[in-house]
Structure formats: structure tokens, C-alpha cells
Amino acid sequence: MQIEEYIPNLSLDCVVFGYSERSLKVLISRNKFGKKNWELLGGYIRKTESVEKAAARVLQERTGLKKVYLEQFRVFGNENRIIGSRNKNVLKEALRKYDPRRFNKEVVDWMTDRFVCIGFYALLDINRVVLKNGEFDEYLEWRSIDAVPEMIYDHNEILETGLASLREHLDSKLIAFNLLPETFTMRDLQALYEAVYERPFAMNNFQKKMLSLGVLERLEKKYTGAQNKAPYLYRFKGR
Amino acid sequence: MQIEEYIPNLSLDCVVFGYSERSLKVLISRNKFGKKNWELLGGYIRKTESVEKAAARVLQERTGLKKVYLEQFRVFGNENRIIGSRNKNVLKEALRKYDPRRFNKEVVDWMTDRFVCIGFYALLDINRVVLKNGEFDEYLEWRSIDAVPEMIYDHNEILETGLASLREHLDSKLIAFNLLPETFTMRDLQALYEAVYERPFAMNNFQKKMLSLGVLERLEKKYTGAQNKAPYLYRFKGR
Numbered sequence: 407m408q409i410e411e412y413i414p415n416l417s418l419d420c421v422v423f424g425y426s427e428r429s430l431k432v433l434i435s436r437n438k439f440g441k442k443n444w445e446l447l448g449g450y451i452r453k454t455e456s457v458e459k460a461a462a463r464v465l466q467e468r469t470g471l472k473k474v475y476l477e478q479f480r481v482f483g484n485e486n487r488i489i490g491s492r493n494k495n496v497l498k499e500a501l502r503k504y505d506p507r508r509f510n511k512e513v514v515d516w517m518t519d520r521f522v523c524i525g526f527y528a529l530l531d532i533n534r535v536v537l538k539n540g541e542f543d544e545y546l547e548w549r550s551i552d553a554v555p556e557m558i559y560d561h562n563e564i565l566e567t568g569l570a571s572l573r574e575h576l577d578s579k580l581i582a583f584n585l586l587p588e589t590f591t592m593r594d595l596q597a598l599y600e601a602v603y604e605r606p607f608a609m610n611n612f613q614k615k616m617l618s619l620g621v622l623e624r625l626e627k628k629y630t631g632a633q634n635k636a637p638y639l640y641r642f643k644g645r
Numbered sequence: 646m647q648i649e650e651y652i653p654n655l656s657l658d659c660v661v662f663g664y665s666e667r668s669l670k671v672l673i674s675r676n677k678f679g680k681k682n683w684e685l686l687g688g689y690i691r692k693t694e695s696v697e698k699a700a701a702r703v704l705q706e707r708t709g710l711k712k713v714y715l716e717q718f719r720v721f722g723n724e725n726r727i728i729g730s731r732n733k734n735v736l737k738e739a740l741r742k743y744d745p746r747r748f749n750k751e752v753v754d755w756m757t758d759r760f761v762c763i764g765f766y767a768l769l770d771i772n773r774v775v776l777k778n779g780e781f782d783e784y785l786e787w788r789s790i791d792a793v794p795e796m797i798y799d800h801n802e803i804l805e806t807g808l809a810s811l812r813e814h815l816d817s818k819l820i821a822f823n824l825l826p827e828t829f830t831m832r833d834l835q836a837l838y839e840a841v842y843e844r845p846f847a848m849n850n851f852q853k854k855m856l857s858l859g860v861l862e863r864l865e866k867k868y869t870g871a872q873n874k875a876p877y878l879y880r881f882k883g884r
Contacts, residue, residue, distance in 0.1 A: 483696025
């Protein structure tokens, strides 16, 4: 990593959401350093790329996916972020041991200085992901949102804030379809909402509310001759 | 300005909204430089202060107000912001002429490098504001949102995005009360919504919707003895 290629003091972290087996999951990294060594997927911003392209690059490097739904949700700009953290010295030590020639004092000081962090959340299809470790990842892992370990710095707060933002936007930005196959039943959609909000929804009210949004297209049932008990399939109009 | 006190390549701009005479207004600066010399109120972030404190400081310097409702709404992080702009060279020239000793090559290069900009919007009570020019302001002015001139860089886009965010959050974050006196009539509230959204609302529907939010408290009318035709007064419960 050539620090002069990157904007100093500015980083990004991605809260990467995926959905499988009726559970909302988040992708986290177990890094090679320290004890509490879980973290979100983050990176720096090249001087020659936009903030959005930097987030897409960070995700593509770890998931292989080129087109991912990405949304900024907040800047974490406390003056004590990282420089006031115990994790900082652990990281300094670890980087020097890892490769003392590349991670000399100048580089390590740059990496453990104050960073203002831009938070993004991403929604992606777990089945299409091919995980690939970044240089500092021991391994990457999908965790259910109710089973996320303690992470470094303020990463748990970043995750919680990203989850709150996802919930806030699930209706209005019509982003649920990024987590569903092209066609789905009303029960599938309800299961997704229940996973995201971590609470049950009443079936009748849920169906009424979803239909009132005006974004679902109901597909014709194929007439099979027999009494047709299969549920209706829907798809998003904008898809 | 001592550039070493600030985080490089990171700035903030505030879309400062006020409300008076049934019109939504935004506070802009006519700066001392160049031709298209209107801009939003912006500044840099000290290495020792949080991003939020920096925004509050920038506002306090120009309005005298200490406690202002401030909300981050987006980061503007295009790789060509400022460094790809014609305004950049105008600013370079003007700064050198303005004070060649203070604005030497190093300082001017720092100020006209790429900047990632954090957008905030602010809501404040126009009547409490005492405007005070910053060093580069020729003067500050309140403009109705339908009469904002062309501004430098991407400041018109920042304004539009901030306005969209204000509209999106007007119900859910209950921020309207920052723009109203403590007690108000339903017509006052409707006039505010009409100013923010720049469109009329139907009276009956509007009242129904506002009451359904469950955040308004209706005050008792004083019994005057005469037939009481004065409209009800309301206030926000959370206030």
C-alpha cells in the first residue's frame, strides 16, 4: 500500500448485508492482528477516485461483485476515533511485526492517525458472492445480525447505525428487491421484513401495506387444471 | 488560517434554512472573490474537533447562535470536485492578491486541492440570528429557496440535496418545530409545509395527517365569554 496514493485521514467502512435462510446477515472480517480482531470491510480513498468508487472497489476486491447496491448513511467524525483507542497501539505493533520494511514508522503513523470514516451500507446476493480475503483478512464470515461479535473501534456502532438506516429506507427506497430473487411470494417478502426488523409482522396488515405502496406487480397464475392452491408470485415493478 | 491545524482534503458545507414571512429561506454568502461569487457557508475541520463541532463552529461564527439543529445529509466526494473546476483558478488568483504573504503557494495549493465535502443542513430561527461576516464573506444574505443564484462548484447541487433531505425528514424527525414559534395554529403549520415543499396542501387532509402523527398537543382555548372564533393553538409534545 502506497500511502501517497490515498487521501489522508479519511476512510470508509461498509456494512455489507445479505439475506439467506430467512435471516439478515452481515459480512465481517477477522483480521490478522490483535485480540478483538473483528471488523467491518473498510478501506481508503484513492486521490483519483470518487468516494462511491472507492466503496465499490473495496467490495469488489472481497466479494467479486461489480454492481452492488451501495448507500452512504453517515459520517463518523469523532475527534477521538482510532487515535483515542486502545486498538491503535495493538495495530501499530502488529503491522510492524507483520512486515517491518513496508510498514515503517511513516506508514504506520499514517494508518493509525485520526480518520474520519464514511459509512456505507451494501445489499448483495449471498449466493453470487465469491469471498476473497484482503491483505489483512484472516478470513471473512457472514454473521446473523443477532450474532455479531464485538468489533474494533466504533465498528459495532457503525453497524447499528447502518442497520437503522436500512430499516428507515426499506419501504421508501424500494431496496428490498436487492435481497430477493426476481419473483417471490408475499410470505417471502414478509420473512425478509421480519429478518430486517427482527420482529414479526401481522400477515393481513403486512400484505395491505405492501400492496398500498404500489410497487408490486402480481403475476398471473398458470392454470394447471387442478384446484390452484399455490400462492401468488410478485415482482417489483421497477426491476 | 493555519493549515496545519486542519484535516486536509476534507471540508463541510451547511445548507442553513430559516423560515419567515411564510417562505423557506437559505443563508448564502457573497464572497470577496471572482464573478459567480455566491456560496454556501462552509469551513474546514480542526484536527482536534469532531465533524459535528466543526459545523456548529462554522455556524456560530456567522450567526451568533450556539445551539442549532444540525443534520448530516450526504458526502460529496466526486474526484473532480474543486480541482476540476474553473472556479479553482479564480480563487487561486484572488487569494494571492488578497494577502500574498498569508496566502502563499503552499496555503493556496492546500485550499484548492481536492476536497471531500460533508453536507449538513441546519434549521434556525431567523429572528434570533445576528449575521456576522466570515473573513471571506463580502456579505451574507437570506434568499428564498426559489430565488437562489448560481453558486460556485457544486453548491447548488448540495443545496438541492439538502432540501430533499429536509423534505424527507420533516415528518419523521419532527424537525418542523425548529422553524416555528412555541405555539402555532394548524394554518401556521400548513404554511410551513407548503413553503418547504413548494406546493399547496389540502386543508382537511393536512390536518388529519398531522394529527395522526401523534406529536401535536392541542392547547385549551381561554374562555372569553364571547363566542370563541379563534383557532386552536398547538405545540409539539417533545418540545
